[in-house]
Amino acid sequence: MRFDSLIDSVGRTPLVGLPRLSPSQDVRIWAKLEDRNPTGSIKDRPALWMIEQAEKDGLLRPGCTILEPTSGNTGISLAMSARLKGYRLICVMPENTSEERRQLLRMWGAEIVSSPAAGGSNEAVRVAKGMAAENPDWVMLYQYGNPANWRSHYETTGPEIMEDLPSVTHFVAGLGTTGTLMGVGRFLRERVPGVRIVAAEPRYGELVYGLRNVDEGFIPELYDPDVLTTRFSVSSGDALRRTRELLSTEGIFAGVSTGAALHGALGMAAKALKEGERADIVFVVADGGWKYLSTGAYEGTLDEAEERLEGQLWA
Amino acid sequence: MAIEVRIPTILRTFTEGAKAVDAKGATLEELIGDLDSRHPGLKDRLVDKGALRRFVNVYLNDEDVRFLGGLETPVADGDTVTVLPAVAGGSR
Numbered sequence: 001m002r003f004d005s006l007i008d009s010v011g012r013t014p015l016v017g018l019p020r021l022s023p024s025q026d027v028r029i030w031a032k033l034e035d036r037n038p039t040g041s042i043k044d045r046p047a048l049w050m051i052e053q054a055e056k057d058g059l060l061r062p063g064c065t066i067l068e069p070t071s072g073n074t075g076i077s078l079a080m081s082a083r084l085k086g087y088r089l090i091c092v093m094p095e096n097t098s099e100e101r102r103q104l105l106r107m108w109g110a111e112i113v114s115s116p117a118a119g120g121s122n123e124a125v126r127v128a129k130g131m132a133a134e135n136p137d138w139v140m141l142y143q144y145g146n147p148a149n150w151r152s153h154y155e156t157t158g159p160e161i162m163e164d165l166p167s168v169t170h171f172v173a174g175l176g177t178t179g180t181l182m183g184v185g186r187f188l189r190e191r192v193p194g195v196r197i198v199a200a201e202p203r204y205g206e207l208v209y210g211l212r213n214v215d216e217g218f219i220p221e222l223y224d225p226d227v228l229t230t231r232f233s234v235s236s237g238d239a240l241r242r243t244r245e246l247l248s249t250e251g252i253f254a255g256v257s258t259g260a261a262l263h264g265a266l267g268m269a270a271k272a273l274k275e276g277e278r279a280d281i282v283f284v285v286a287d288g289g290w291k292y293l294s295t296g297a298y299e300g301t302l303d304e305a306e307e308r309l310e311g312q313l314w315a
Numbered sequence: 316m317a318i319e320v321r322i323p324t325i326l327r328t329f330t331e332g333a334k335a336v337d338a339k340g341a342t343l344e345e346l347i348g349d350l351d352s353r354h355p356g357l358k359d360r361l362v363d364k365g366a367l368r369r370f371v372n373v374y375l376n377d378e379d380v381r382f383l384g385g386l387e388t389p390v391a392d393g394d395t396v397t398v399l400p401a402v403a404g405g406s407r
Contacts, residue, residue: 203399230382233374233399267376 007084010037010044011156015164015282020249021262027272027279029265030165031252032157034286039073039080039104041287042157046179047077049152050141051085062086065138069093069128071121072101073287074143074177079108090138092128094120100291120204121176143177145221153183161188161282168192169272172265172283174257175199175231178223180284185227196229200264202257203233232267234260237306240297242266243289247298255287256297256309318346318390321397329354338396343373344386346396361398362386370401 003009013036022028034042054060065088068078075091082089089110093101096117105112113131115124125144132140143149161168161184171188173180178199185197236256243259246252265283272279289298296308317337322330330336336354340346344362351358361371366385373380374397380388390396 228382231379232377233372233379233397234377238377263377267378 005084006038007048007081010048012160013037015161016252018246018250021245021266023269023273027269027277028281029262029269030280030282031246031250031285032161032282033252034284035254035288037077039076040290041073041077042180042284043073043077044080045152045156046143046146046149046177047074047141048081049148049155050143050146051078051081051087053146053148053151054139054141059139060087064088065090065135067092067128067132067135067138067140068143069115069121069124070143071097071124072105072291075110076101076104076108078141079105079110082110083108090131092124092131094124098291099294104291143179147222149177149179150183150186150222153180154187155183158184158187162191165280165282167280168195168282169277169279170196170198170265170268170281172198172200172261172268172281174261174284174286175201176220176257178220180286182222182224182227189227196268197227198264198268199228199231200234200260201231202239202260203235232260232264234263236309237302238263240305240309241302243297244302247289252285253289254285255289255292256295258283258285258287261286317392319395320346320350321395323399325400326357326360326398329357329360340390342386343375343380343384343388343390343396346390347386372399372401373397374399 014033016031016033018029018031037044051060063086066078066082067090068075069092071093075093079089090113091105091110092113092115094117095114102112115127119126128140132138157180168188171184175181181197181199188195239256239259242262243254243256246254246259246262261283265281269279269281297305299305317339319335320338321335322333327333338346338349340349347358347361361368367373375383375388375390376395377397
């Protein structure tokens with residue numbers, strides 16, 4: 001495949017079957033390998049669409065400053081596009097996100113502002129909104145509320161799945177900004193009667209949980225629960241276990257949030273098997289495992305890895 | 316028929332500190348009733364006027380019961396029910 005530039009190569013990712021993890025010939029699980037995007041995550045899609053929409057709307061001109069609350073991947077994607085298109089980028093991220101992410105952001109020339117770990121992503125959003133109010137000439141693309149986020153999946157990710165697997169019955173993805181689920185979910189619902197749209201959200205340790213209560217009630221503006229069929233809450237332990245299972249049985253080296261999506265996919269697969277229904281379940285591999293090596297997610301026993309992951313944001 | 320119910324820290328005063336307890340029932344409602352018979356007061360913390368309390372999330376095998384059938388959700392031997400306090404985006 002040939003492209004005019006790196007930006008033009010976003011999307012068109014492989015959809016691969018998981019013959020060992022699929023429970024039967026009639027209940028099959030498929031992985032959408034979003035780590036094959038230019039900067040290694042699904043966020044290349046919404047980042048590019050948000051920037052190009054802002055350009056069309058006349059908000060962004062060369063030399064402009066972009067500000068974004070991000071726990072990493074969106075920032076990395078924006079940093080790549082910003083570098084190629086000539087924008088300055090400032091990312092607000094929780095201080096407990098992995099070191100690799102920070103290094104990657106700096107590599108592509110982004111500036112980083114840390115927000116307190118205690119508030120998680122919610123606090124990063126709050127800090128970024130405050131900075132945006134003080135600097136009216138900066139452009140905050142705001143992935144949690146920018147329709148170009150879900151549109152990117154409605155226009156690209158959804159159609160790719162439909163083209164590669166017209167028999168799709170389930171779509172499973174992590175629930176963060178909700179953009180992937182809203183975009184792919186809406187696209188598939190318009191075309192596949194009875195399709196199940198399944199969210200897998202991280203269930204953090206109780207310490208992080210208790211503290212997150214500070215910001216209780218933050219729901220991304222993009223979120224519409226009617227698009228979803230159901231929602232899984234996945235513990236760090238289960239997410240880790242599934243991430244390792246994906247590596248050991250199917251050879252796919254993915255980030256920890258992918259383990260959560262796989263956990264939801266396997267949950268739906270078990271139900272389909274029990275009901276005697278045919279199923280083609282697509283789940284999203286949001287990124288590769290590279291950026292999580294320092295978290296210790298892949299080393300030692302599961303219990304050790306779970307302990308090391310305690311208090312860290314993995315999705 | 317035994318179903319494992321995982322209890323959050325905040326409600327462990329009702330279970331003598333136990334992180335998980337066994338309970339019986341064919342639906343979530345029956346299960347909670349059975350729990351309350353051995354851990355009095357627990358039901359009141361989970362259910363209000365015949366529905367799950369707003370700031371409580373209950374998961375059946377990690378799936379949010381609000382998307383399944385609420386208190387009428389069928390449960391079966393070998394299932395795991397997890398109770399958690401609701402946080403950001405935790406309830407519809």
